[in-house]
Amino acid sequence: MTRSYTNRRYLDALAERVLIFDGAMGTSLQKQNLTAAHFGGEQYNGCNDYLVISYPQAVEQVHRSFLEVGVDVLETDTFRSNRLTLAEYGLAERVIEINMAAAQLARRLADEYAEQTGQPRFVAGSIGPSGKLPSADDPELSNISFDELADVFREQAVGLIRGGVDVLLIETSQDILEVKAAIHGLVRAFEETGTWLPIQAQVTLDTSGRMLLGTDIEAALAILEGLPIDVIGLNCSTGPEHMREPIRILGENSRLPVSCIPNAGLPLNVDGQAVYPLEPEPFAEALYEFVTKHHISVVGGCCGTTPAHLKVLVEKLRGHPRPPRPILNLPRLASGVRAYDMHQDPPPFLIGERLNAQGSRAFKRLLLAEDWDAILTIAQDQIANGAHGLDISVAVTERADEPYLMRQVVRKLVTAGIELPLVIDTTELDVLEVALKTAPGRCLINSTHFEGGRAKADKVFRLAKEHNAAVIILTIDEQGMAKTRERKLEVARRIYDVAVNEHGL
Structure with a gap:
């Protein structure tokens, strides 16, 4: 059955060419040396998502730095903007407000640069994990029902939709059951708002090629491909070097467009700080190979990636035609x-x-x-x-x-x-x-x-x-x-x- 969309600009662009996401929000914010005052007080210190309320200039600076180098897609500063993670800062009642503000900020800047350059720019509503692991054998981490979890993601999605995003991005997922609940929640948000958008679902794998609770990439594909998603992929956890085999599997077997948004390598601990060692050129070269060899449709950067990384990536892949997808029916x-x-x-x-x-x-x-x-x-x-x-x-x-x-x-x-x-x-x-x-x-x-x-x-x-x-x-x-x-x-x-x-x- 064909899905219908209120806004399918993102999918229409994806049908023509490879799309390039921005880089790391957290890495760029960290370089600004923000103080508790910027976060709105000690209570909110370290809550990057709240900056869209307390000091949006910081987030705007990051967005502009990636738009300047020519990326196609901005991610909203909402990775942890669900009621469970915001509750750690006493912000559980402000989910809709924070997500709307983040989406509106990214939307305004994307539209500004699209008008200036003639290059269409898109906004992806970032939806990270809830902090729960419903499949785990842990009474604390699994003490939430499927429907409760779906409602957590429904609420966040409503704020992002109202703020004007083009696509909803489920990312850095570690429990495949949570991904299923998130997709259900997003569908409920579509029904509630009357706005139907594409869904991009990305899992995160460790160096062994498995999600935190053991799901391998073939299982993730079998579980997710028949759900109402439009793009499937990987992000975070490792650099591109550890994604080669799972990306090959997705590229050869997924009927959906595939995304790959890795870190700038595996982090090193340098004086107590996570340092990502992969330089822009080898980072971009690896993703160029993924596109040309494994038919990946969406690329970008996660932790440790800077405007310099994305600049080289844009230079290599700007306007690259849409890679073909396999026509498979493997039950x-x-x-x-x-x-x-x-x-x-x-x-x-x-x-x-x-x-x-x-x-x-x-x-x-x-x-x-x-x-x-x-x-x-x-x-x-x-x-x-x-x-x-x-x-x-x-x-x-x-x-x-x-x-x-x-x-x-x-x-x-x-x-x-x-x-x-x-x-x-x-x-x-x-x-x-x-x-x-x-x-x-x-x-x-x-x-x-x-x-x-x-x-x-x-x-x-x-x-x-x-x-x-x-x-x-x-x-x-x-x-x-x-x-x-x-x-x-x-x-x-x-x-x-x-x-x-x-x-x-």
């Missing part, structure tokens, strides 16, 4: 760690069924006893025996709290780092939704059909689309189970048409 599922091809070679895709209370007395007994560690052992045994996915069905007549049981089992498997994708096996929509909001990966829904008409299937497909889940379809319709191959094909085509052409799966 994959993913855990929060790893992706799996649904077309196994040799086939078939094997689903382990021992975490099913309808089919396993042992699992049912452990479920009723809430013996989560023993349940984890069953999952691990199925992995050892060659399963490619794990079916989870927790409906039992002895208890009426199926949503709770589903959440506990899914969360136990996720926090234990189970690498197989999950197959959510339930007839209840609320249980399905709980599972999809708890599992960070790309799940498979087991299953739906048209036995009682299409009303319930429509709801299943809607949830699948919202969470980028795959769906098993049974060849059952209002006439019952299809018996002949002709009837099976007829029913399959009908349900497939609804899923794909009406719901966009």
Whole structure:
């Protein structure tokens, strides 16, 4: 299904040429030697995002320094402008105000330079992590629900939208479940404001090529590509040298435009300060290679990058034509760690069924006893025996709290780092939704059909689309189970048409 936009100027430009983002806001602000007075008092000292209220001249100076060297895109000074991180400074009630002010400042300067130079300039609303890790096995860092987290990002996005940004940028993400929640929050902001913008989602990988909780780039791609985003990419954490392999994977496999916004190398500790050693020329040369060799569409600089870095990058890539994207359809599922091809070679895709209370007395007994560690052992045994996915069905007549049981089992498997994708096996929509909001990966829904008409299937497909889940379809319709191959094909085509052409799966 084609998405519609209120403002698609950013995407239109991206369809023509490589776009270049600005460099590090924090690095440039640090060089201004700002005092507590500039931040509005000791209480706000160090809160760079509040400078758009307390001393916007500092932020304006940084924006102008990057516009002068010819960048296409300014990021707003809002990396930590959500209610959870602003609460550290007593600013949780000023989220909308701060984000609007930052967006309006960047918008004014972008428009000024566009008019002066004739070069279109765009504003990206920077949305950094919340500080929570919903997938983590840590009671403090994970003590927030999916919907609460989505609302945190919704609020920030509303301020950025009202301030006039062209694209919303989810960046430096360390937990893939938080990225999913952020995307949901941004969609809610679009619905609230009536303004629909592109979304660019960027994760951050360590030197081993994984996110903080273990997600590799292939899993991140499988999880995010089917969500309502327009650009996928990497930023921060490392310099370009450690991004080569994940950028190659994204460049060869993502149907979406790919972004790469690295640091100026890995930081060195010099007299207690983080110093980024990569000089402008090798930094720009690496990104030029990524564009020409791996078809990257968006480049720029993160920590440690200065106007000097961006000046060389602009000189190398200004007006570079849009790189081609691959036309691929590789159906994959993913855990929060790893992706799996649904077309196994040799086939078939094997689903382990021992975490099913309808089919396993042992699992049912452990479920009723809430013996989560023993349940984890069953999952691990199925992995050892060659399963490619794990079916989870927790409906039992002895208890009426199926949503709770589903959440506990899914969360136990996720926090234990189970690498197989999950197959959510339930007839209840609320249980399905709980599972999809708890599992960070790309799940498979087991299953739906048209036995009682299409009303319930429509709801299943809607949830699948919202969470980028795959769906098993049974060849059952209002006439019952299809018996002949002709009837099976007829029913399959009908349900497939609804899923794909009406719901966009």
